Amino acid sequence: MAFRGRTDGVDTGGSTFRYLQKQRYTLVRLGCYMMRYRGLLALALAMTAASNVFALMGPLLSGYAVDAIEPGPGQVDLGRAFYYAGWMAIFYVVSALLSYGLSALMIVVGRKVAYEMRRDLFERMLSLPVGYFDRHETGDILSRISYDIDTINGSLSHDLIQMLTTVITVAGALLMMVMISPWLVLVFLFTVPLSAGITRFITNKTRPLFRKRSASLGRLNGFVEETITGRKAIKAYCGENNVISDFEEKNRDAVKGYYKAEYYGSTVGPMVNFINNLSLSLISVFGAFLYLSGKMGVGQISSFVLYSRKFSGPINEMANMASDLQSAVAAAERVFALMDELPEESGGEGAQEAGRAGAGDGGPMQGEVQMQGVNFGYEPGQVILHDFSLHVGSGQLIAIVGPTGAGKTTLINLLMRFYDPQSGEILVDGKKAREIQRKSLRSSYAMVLQDTWLFHGTIYENLAYGMAGVSGYRKGDGFFQGIGQDLVVEAAKAAHIHTFIMQQPNGYGTVLREGGANISQGQKQLLTIARAMLQESPMLILDEATSNVDTRTEIQIQQAVRRLTDGKTCFVIAHRLSTIRNADRILVVNHGGVVEQGTHDELIAEKGLYYEMYQAQGS
Secondary structure, eight states, X not given: OOXXXXXXXXXXXXXXXXHHHHHHHHHHHHHHHHGGGHHHHHHHHHHHHHHHHHHHHHHHHHHHHHHHHOOSSSXXXXXXXXXXXXXHHXXXXXXXXXXXXXXXXXXXXXXXXXXXXXXXXXXXXXXXXXXXXXXXXXXXXHHIIIIIHHHHHHIIIIIHHHHHHHHHHHHHHHHHHHHHOHHHHTTHHHHHHHHHHHHHHHHHXXXXXXXXXXXXXXXXXXXXXXXXXXXXXXXXXXXHHHHHHHHHHHHHHHHHHHHHHHHHHHTHHHHHHHHHHHHHHHHHHHHHHHHHTTSSOHHHHHHHHHHHHHHHHHHHHHHHHHHHHHHHHHHHHHHHHHHTSOOOOSSSTTOBOOOOTTSOTTOOOOOOEEEEEEEEOSSTTOOSEEEEEEEEOTTOEEEEEOSTTSSHHHHHHHHTTSSOOSEEEEEETTEEXXXXXXXXXXXXXEEEOSSOOOOSEEHHHHHTTTOTTOOOOOTTTSSOOSSOXXXXXXXXXXXXXXXXXXXXXTGGGOEEOGGGTTSOHHHHHHHHHHHHHHSOOSEEEEESTTTTSOHHHHHHHHHHHHHHTTTOEEEEEOSOGGGGTTOSEEEEEETTEEEEEEOHHHHHHHTSHHHHHHHHTTO
């Protein structure tokens, strides 16, 4: 049984039976992760059993010690009393040492399970289609991979020990009480079902509260992530007060969710503790009657009372753990919901490697692209491209222009198979794109986006990222290794970024902070353009890639791209029309279709939409 599709962790009013099925499924999934370490779990079970057996011997020995000093016809035997007390101390010390070892062992198990879950979740996240991240907040995804898994880890490290201890302690204490006085055990026939009923009732009430709590925290994290990303725009527009107001609302919702879940969850412990104290009072009263009637000794009553505390204490602790367990289950549901999202298919059945039609798999790719009657929209009923057709010959440089929202970036998303059209076909070298493996198809494109992406590492590592057969820069050595040095430098020079790199303290070994925060936006774009030049791909996509550089540098980059990518098919989306005058063909896209196409001079002569856009820019 699997639960797939979007799950935001909030109860939508499904039946209780269905929820119990889902909860059972979640617990089974957690159990499967834990069974990967069945050896450690077996050791933990053995240590739990041994620790509790030693601890359960204490009350029995205590009763023997009490009987040894009880006034009566015989002489008080202090030596015998100290003998039992000594063994009781030894058993308790051994039990404590085993408990300490058990706690350390379960921390190791919890850490290993958390590592496995976080790794599996991250791998699944990377396999999801781009559309999933367009529909879900980044902060909520981060919350699942960090907070939710940490919550599960804490529960496995602590609550699981308590559960194992509870089972063994309760069973052992019950057995010992039956051996001492079966009549007094009848008291628990009233108090235990009452405790179980109250716990079950409150747990059912608090279960949806914990799911809502996790969801509200995810929304809060999403808002914080969005705020940090847009911090410059917030300050530029003096929008701090609005952001603070929005944060207050989301923070209030998160705190309210925490309060409700913890408040109602915390009521279980006191109520169960009251019932346990009630059982202790009843045991004291009935035990006194049995003592007066000569059916029990003081030592037996003492042992029975201690065992009753061991019997009811874990039940009380289990009730207190109910909120933590519900929180862990709610977190696990969110984690597994993301794990159960359908990954992006590598391709249709029988999908092949990208290559020239008729040349067989792995044949040389020519870069010919066709779109035939393509219809696409991101949402049902929405149409971005309708009956869109296009033919791009091998080695051509195609410029795509048009008003905002005309579908230019959507066209690139379809070419890269980030999305598939609802109808129509896209062909690459005569092969249907649906029949080409996604990884193979995407590796056929080198792509530079308007939103640059650089990771924490050296400039060389960022430039050589994804370039096959090149050894990385050896940190700290001050020189290059492998065959990539000349290629990297050549690409950097062509992108007009080499001079800037050499001005840095460590040249190509200069470490960029996360996202390239220590360089300008224009310099980041130049680096990503140089990186794209190094990728051995027959096709190149530049999506507004030069929007943050000056016009002169943009023209130089276009010339360099043209020179270094000779024979490659190039798609260029540009707003500044003066930079695409040398394109082999210019496509003017509007209202989801190609309204004009031709060379710069041809489109100017037509005096249509392109001409109006060109004149508006004063080009």
